[in-house]
Amino acid sequence: MGITFFIIYLMLIVVLSLVHGKKPITKEGFLVNNRCSSASMVSSSIVASCVGASATIGVVGLAFKVGTPAFWWLGCGAIGLIILSLFVAKKVRSTNAYTLSQIIENLLGKKASYLASIIIIIAWTAILAAQLTAAAMLIEALTGLKQPFALFIGSVLITLHTLAGGQESIIKLDRIQYLIILIGLIVTLLWLVPSNPTALNTIEFEFINEEFPFTRFLYFLLILGGSYIVCPMLYGRVLSAKDEKTAQYGVLKAAIAIAFISMIIVCIGLFAKGLIAQDTPTDLVLTTIIKNIFPSWFTGLIYIILLSAVISSADSCLLTAGITLSQNIAQQHSVLFTRISIIVLMLVALLLTFTQKSILGFLLMANDIYVCSIVTPLFIYLAFSKTKDDIHATFATSGMILTGLLGLTASISANYYFAYLGIGVSILFTLLSLLPKHIKFTTINAMEKK
Template sequence: MKVTILISYFILIIGLGIYSWLKIKEPSDYFVAGKRSGFWQISGSLLATVLGGSAILGTVNLTKDQSWAAAWYLLAASFGLWLLVPLVGKVNRLGKYTLTNLLGQFYGETARKAASIIIPLAWTGIVAAQVIASAKILFSFFNLPYEQGVLISGAVFILYTLIGGQISIIKTDFVQSFIILFGVMLTAFFLWDMPEQVPGFSSAFPFNAQFSGIDLLILVLTFSSTFVVGPDIYSRVFCARDEKTARRSVRLVASILIPFAFILAYVGVFAFSHLPGENLEGSAALIEVIGFYLPEWIAGLMAAALLSAVLSSADTTLLTSSMILSELLNPDINNLKSLKQTRYFIVLSGIISMVIALKVTSIIGTLLLALAFYSGAFLVPLVAALTNWKVNKRLSILAMVAGGIIALGGKITAAYYGSDVGNWMIVSAFVVNAGILMIPEKR
């Protein structure tokens, strides 16, 4: 049953991809779906992008240590989207194809080129996190060795993104978002009727011994911020047909994430409360609880839902970073030469992400390292640009590089040495970034 449902799902998704490929008439169709997407299309694609495999599997796995406080992971995403709402109209109005193009409008050509190198480097880690998540899905459902799962899923990502570009992504994400929501909520519904009890909510949320107020601050700075100035989020905004459509879509998705965060936390708390430890070793808790407690047809549906989550984030991230690299070679990518270059970069970036996934197997760890570097570099400069701060544009590159390196160093220190020094380094990254930008320009 699981295999049948999974094969049917892949046929549907590939069919939509091929159909979309036939609809591509010019480069803008491939890059921003012709900038014609409506409210439901943008909402579905944005939701599917946010709820990637790393977000869903990672949130559930976080409950092992953080219990109910793991809900903060998606709550932080929701918070970031709410912060984006007042800025989204300007982003849609000024943006063309990529975030780096938007950045270049404020800080100049040199800053745009620097960002076009930095962002793909960081975003390669995001794609790698999706590859890791998909390999864990294949391991848990079909007992496929992790290394084989990385190679198979990576190849699928590359081919899938290569086919239809943004038109394909928008269409398939709309379908995938419903599969994700329905599958996870159905799982929670079945578990709710189980006689087993779960640990108390009030004793573990909002904070507990494993998740403190400073942890939340770091999560907001390094994770929520990427939903305010993230290239994958902006890529959805650029596809919207107008400002109103983009703003309504961001509001809807931000609202949906709030209850969904607690649903995922509940599933995770249930899994780690009742499943044997050996069942969870090297696997994904969400998948194990599905296989242990739920009927096989739901397991098949959830296999499709989880792979949907992975695909919907990986394709958007891979295409976005490849477009940015192509734009590094040619500021105006609305031409066939840049379209060809983008496809080359999709293959290259996908392969590098697979190599990373073979070396690093922590979903959330890989994701947060990449996001820490990105947020430390770009949150302050982009917010300053969108809100018309008076800044020193000549020092923008120095601010980005310094902020990114300090934030990454802090995240590594906090993750591998368990030191509060690392957390304060992350906080200082944003202070240093802002401080450099606020240095008065010499006349």
């Protein structure tokens, strides 16, 4: 039954991709959906993009291990989206840029934009690798194929859909994907409740606990929440909105929806306790629940719903990295070159999957590097309406390099304190970059003249 559902889903994606592929696509349509997205399109696409591997397979496993504090994986993202809506969304949309890197170039110059683009490509390719890992697990469960073949099929499926129409096709399909994800998660939870009726008596509603201490919550708030405030993938949705108010309202609606979905996903993980072995690996909790608890006909349908969630996030990651590579690194603005960039980065992400890093591991590695180096300065510059004339670009760029290295160190060492140090150093360099223009050091003058 599972393979039947998969073939139907595969055919649907292929048909939709071919339909979009036959239509003439402009640069404006491929990059920002012709800037005609409504608030509901913006919000549904943001949710569909964010509720991928981390928010399904990853968070269910985290809830199974640590309990209700797992809410903060997406909960902190919802907080980040609220901040984005209140302080930044209108200003981002008003730039009429195509990418986050273009906004950075307008503020800090080409060197900073080039550096930020490299960081974005590395981070979002790592996130794509996480989505590919999740997609392969689901395809393997649906079809019985071994992981290498499942990875290949998943990567082709994601690449084909992304190549077809870019942002235009992704945003349109995300409206369907959003409904599929929401309904699927609710049905999954409702099915689990009668299977484990005593679970309600054992659930402790905690914000933090011994397995999820305050330091981890703070890490989620700063790193995960920060990645939603200044995010090249989400900014693609903001820049596609038809006007500034639409962008702001769409982001706010997405924040509310993501908080609600987070509660549903955490409950799925909580109700799994007692139904499967306690030592089940985190990344296998959800698939084990589905395999052991649901009837065979329903199992295939749930796998397809989860695969839909993963693909809707993966195609956005791939498009974000591909657009950044073509538009900001290679400085090639044609749709053809962007499509070539997308294929190249998919191959890189495939190679990363063979490092055997966990889904959450890939995501945290990407966020460590990105948030430490880019989020703090960009949020301050945008929220407080700073322009290129207000900023010492040398301080800003130097801070990005140093804090990016601290973020990488945090990821490699699995030590949160390097991430905290990275954010602290980022704040320091951002403040230095905002010193009045007449306050300049000799070394800075010399560097800027070069």
